[in-house]
Each structure stands twice: as structure tokens, then as C-alpha cells.
Amino acid sequence: MNDVAEIITQNEGQIRSEWITDMANSVQRADLISKTELEEQCRGLLSVLVDGVRSSGPDDLTTSGWNTTRDLLQEISASRARQGFSSADVATFVLSLKRPLFSAARRELTNSQDKLLDAIWTITQLLDRLALITTETFMAVREELISRQQQELLELSTPVVKLWEGILALPIIGTLDSARTQVVMENLLQAVVATNSKFAIIDITGVPTVDTLVAQHLLKTITAARLMGAECIISGVRPQIAQTIVHLGINLEDVVTKAKLSDAFALALQRSGRKVVREASAPVSPISSLFAKREE
Amino acid sequence: MERIPVLRMGSLLLITIQVDMHDKLALQLQDDVTERISEWGSTGVLIDISSLEIVDSFIGRMLANIAGMSRVLGADTVVVGMQPAVAITLVELGMSLPGVRTALSVEAGMELLFGAIPGRQSGWGDEHPEA
Numbered sequence: 001m002n003d004v005a006e007i008i009t010q011n012e013g014q015i016r017s018e019w020i021t022d023m024a025n026s027v028q029r030a031d032l033i034s035k036t037e038l039e040e041q042c043r044g045l046l047s048v049l050v051d052g053v054r055s056s057g058p059d060d061l062t063t064s065g066w067n068t069t070r071d072l073l074q075e076i077s078a079s080r081a082r083q084g085f086s087s088a089d090v091a092t093f094v095l096s097l098k099r100p101l102f103s104a105a106r107r108e109l110t111n112s113q114d115k116l117l118d119a120i121w122t123i124t125q126l127l128d129r130l131a132l133i134t135t136e137t138f139m140a141v142r143e144e145l146i147s148r149q150q151q152e153l154l155e156l157s158t159p160v161v162k163l164w165e166g167i168l169a170l171p172i173i174g175t176l177d178s179a180r181t182q183v184v185m186e187n188l189l190q191a192v193v194a195t196n197s198k199f200a201i202i203d204i205t206g207v208p209t210v211d212t213l214v215a216q217h218l219l220k221t222i223t224a225a226r227l228m229g230a231e232c233i234i235s236g237v238r239p240q241i242a243q244t245i246v247h248l249g250i251n252l253e254d255v256v257t258k259a260k261l262s263d264a265f266a267l268a269l270q271r272s273g274r275k276v277v278r279e280a281s282a283p284v285s286p287i288s289s290l291f292a293k294r295e296e
Numbered sequence: 297m298e299r300i301p302v303l304r305m306g307s308l309l310l311i312t313i314q315v316d317m318h319d320k321l322a323l324q325l326q327d328d329v330t331e332r333i334s335e336w337g338s339t340g341v342l343i344d345i346s347s348l349e350i351v352d353s354f355i356g357r358m359l360a361n362i363a364g365m366s367r368v369l370g371a372d373t374v375v376v377g378m379q380p381a382v383a384i385t386l387v388e389l390g391m392s393l394p395g396v397r398t399a400l401s402v403e404a405g406m407e408l409l410f411g412a413i414p415g416r417q418s419g420w421g422d423e424h425p426e427a
Contacts, residue, residue, distance in 0.1 A: 189380030196400055223392040224383040229376060229399040 003109070003119050004126070005053040008046060011104040016042050018100035026096055027089045033080075041076055041093075048072050049126075058126045061133070070133060077134040081141035090138045094131040098123065158184045160191040167199045167268045168192065169261065171236075173206035181217035185224055192230045199268040200225055203261050205236030215250040222255055231271070233257070235264035300325045302332050308409060309333065309371070310402075312344040317351070322358040329362055333369045340409035341366045344402050346377030356391040363396040373397065376405035 008015065019042055048069045052058075056065025073094075080090045101123045109116040158180070163169045170188050174180070188200060202218065204210065210218075222232040234257045237245075245252060258264040269276065300321060303310040309332055311325070329341060343362070348355075363373035376399045386393065399405035 185384060186380065189383060192400070193380060198400060198404070220387050224380075224387045227375075227383040227386055227393060227398055228378045228380065229401075229404060 004122050005050050007104050007108045008050050015100040015104050019097050022096040026092050032083050058122050061129050073133050074137045077137040078141045081138045087138050091131050091135050094134050098127050154183055158187050160187050166197045168197045169201045171203040176214045176217050185221045200230050201233045201235050201264045203236040210241045212248055233264040235261045302328050308340040309338045310342050314347050317355045330365050333371050338371050341371050341373045342405045343375050344377050351382050353389050356386050360393050374399055374405040374408050376402055
């Protein structure tokens with residue numbers, strides 16, 4: 001069993017240089033990592049590999065003797081995932097060690113074919129397992145990245161804006177699912193309390209489709225706002241969405257809906273007893289004063 | 297026994313719930329409110345729940361019941377100051393309290409009730425048609 005460890009220590013320098021050449025040939029984005037850094041990683045991995053084989057044998061990578069190898073490998077593949085390597089490139093980092101190890105084994109074990117076959121089998125299994133670890137870590141890091149971005153998107157995409165004293169607007173961009181509705185609802189209700197607003201305009205111009213589920217989510221939000229004493233107006237209903245709502249038989253009769261945000265805003269102003277008027281003594285625009293002069 | 301005070305403000309009843317509602321307290325409140333309305337001939341009931349942080353379906357139903365009973369006795373009910381969490385909970389429980397009027401603050405609720413009483417459209421204090 002310790003044959004493998006012997007082979008690696010005897011031929012360390014050659015294996016490393018062959019490994020790096022092999023990797024350079026098969027990796028797509030070799031420019032993402034510097035040569036010294038790569039050499040450092042290779043040297044580190046080879047030495048912990050030898051330690052692992054010596055202390056716990058090459059068969060079971062879950063034993064404690066392999067802890068440092070696993071940690072180092074996870075660290076390397078995590079950093080590569082962040083650097084932007086593809087999953088194939090990260091797996092190649094380990095798998096391209098195969099050929100150098102095979103040729104080293106062939107050089108060392110020329111006299112016994114049985115021993116050579118055994119060593120090759122051990123090396124293959126060991127490297128395959130190590131490659132699996134790298135791929136798994138790579139996926140985990142990427143998934144973590146994706147879920148973090150999702151969270152950020154969720155927080156970014158639900159702003160509540162104040163249009164006027166007592167009038168809020170909530171422009172919704174993107175599809176409404178249960179998780180988003182929860183965030184939207186909480187944000188809106190908090191803002192209603194914080195700004196003491198009697199009207200909230202929910203603008204659905206940016207919602208691509210409205211199905212029964214989305215409508216139900218909207219109605220929930222509106223009911224919750226009503227319970228607190230705020231009135232909701234839905235705006236930005238596109239012609240297509242109006243057709244879908246009627247075809248699906250969604251009941252929006254208790255809710256005020258408007259086609260444009262401006263219509264909804266005008267309604268909210270009117271209901272709160274305000275009126276927008278043009279000032280009588282407003283300065284005349286330069287263009288109309290030009291016309292006036294010509295008439296004289 | 298612990299009891300939620302029912303205050304008289306002219307023709308209105310003012311109820312502020314400052315403690316966590318439990319079932320007995322809610323039932324007691326229901327009795328008190330109906331009794332006071334018929335005793336004082338109140339035309340409006342204002343329930344301030346801004347300090348209420350926990351509701352269950354029973355308390356939700358009690359609120360709806362009190363509103364329904366008041367209406368039968370000829371008084372309008374306004375629930376004011378509901379917390380966002382409470383509103384979300386009630387909606388998730390499927391209780392949208394139909395027929396209960398709501399307002400953001402006690403002040404807004406009063407205005408709503410004064411508006412509902414004929415002859416007192418403009419609200420606060422300075423006009424007393426009867427006096």
C-alpha cells in the first residue's frame with residue numbers, strides 16, 4: 001500500500017512538472033491563476049497526499065488521516081469557484097495528476113507487473129475520489145453564491161416609495177411567488193405604519209404574468225393593508241393582463257384597479273381631499289412668448 | 297378580575313387593548329361592550345389594538361363579533377392601529393374581518409366615526425348640533 005507514497009516521494013519533482021504541463025494543455029482558462037500560485041497549490045497537495053496515504057491508506061478518504069488533504073482540496077476548489085473557473089477545469093486540476101503518477105509508477109515498478117497493476121488501480125481510485133470532493137465543493141460554493149444573490153435580489157427588488165404625504169407606491173418588478181409576496185407584504189405594511197399612509201398604490205407594470213396564484217397573493221397583501229386601515233389601489237394593469245384576469249375568473253371587484261400609476265395617484269389624491277391645480281400666474285414658457293410676440 | 301376598560305367619549309365608546317388578549321378577557325369585553333352601548337346609547341365604537349401583538353383565530357373572531365353586535369345595536373365599529381404582524385397573521389388565518397372598518401390611528405378612526413354620524417361631518421369638538 002505504501003508503494004504509492006514511495007512512488008510519489010521518489011519522483012516528486014518530475015510528477016509536479018508533468019502535472020503542471022498536462023494541466024496547462026487541458027485547462028481552458030489558464031490565465032485566471034498565476035504560475036507561482038499554481039505551483040504552490042500542486043506542491044501542497046502532493047505533500048498532503050503522501051501524508052494521507054502513509055497515515056490512513058488510500059482506500060477510505062473519510063478517515064482522520066485525510067482531513068488535511070480534504071481541507072486543502074476544498075479550499076483550493078472553493079477559491080477556484082470564486083475565481084471563475086468552470087467545473088470541468090476544477091476537476092481537471094486533480095484528474096490531470098493521473099498520467100504523471102502512472103508514468104512514475106511504470107518507471108518505479110518495471111520488474112513486477114502485478115505490483116504495477118495494483119498501484120495503478122490504487123492511484124485511479126484515489127484520484128477519482130479526490131476529484132469527486134473537488135466537484136462537490138465547487139458545486140456547494142456556487143450554490144451558496146446563487147442563493148446569496150437570490151436573497152439580495154429579493155431585498156433589492158421590492159422598494160416602497162412615498163409619493164405624497166399619506167400616499168405610498170409599491171412598484172413590483174418580476175414574478176410574484178410566495179416568498180416574494182411575504183417580503184413585499186412585510187415591507188409595505190411596515191412602511192404604512194412608519195409613514196402613517198392611508199393609501200398604497202401597488203403597481204404591477206413589471207409583473208410579466210398574473211395567474212390565480214399571483215392574484216391571490218395580491219389580494220392577501222391588500223387585505224392585510226386594509227386591516228391596518230390603509231387602502232390599496234392596483235395600477236399598471238396591462239390590456240393583456242386585464243384579459244387574463246377576466247378569463248381566469250379572478251374576483252378583483254372589491255379592489256380599485258387602474259391602468260396607469262398616474263390614474264391611481266390622481267385617485268388617491270382626490271380621496272385624500274387634495275387637488276392638483278395649475279397656478280394662474282405661472283411663468284409663460286419661452287416658446288409661447290415667442291408666438292405672442294409674432295402676433296403683435 | 298382583570299378587565300379591559302370601556303371608556304365613554306360623548307356618543308362614542310373608546311376601548312384600548314393594552315394587554316395580551318386571552319379568551320376569557322375577550323368574552324368579558326364582548327359582554328361589556330354590548331351592555332355599555334345599550335346603556336349609554338353609543339353610536340360608535342373605537343377599538344385601539346396598537347399594543348396587541350399576538351392574535352389567534354379566536355381573538356380575530358371576537359373582533360368580528362364585537363363589530364357585528366355593535367352594528368345590530370346601532371353603533372359603528374372602527375378597529376385602529378393594527379400591527380403589520382397581526383394583519384399578516386389574520387390574513388394567513390383566512391380572517392379578513394369583512395364588515396369591520398379600520399383606520400391607521402385613533403385620530404383617523406375618530407374622524408371616520410364622526411363622519412359616519414349624521415350632522416357631524418366636520419369632526420372634532422366645535423359643533424354640537426344638540427347643544
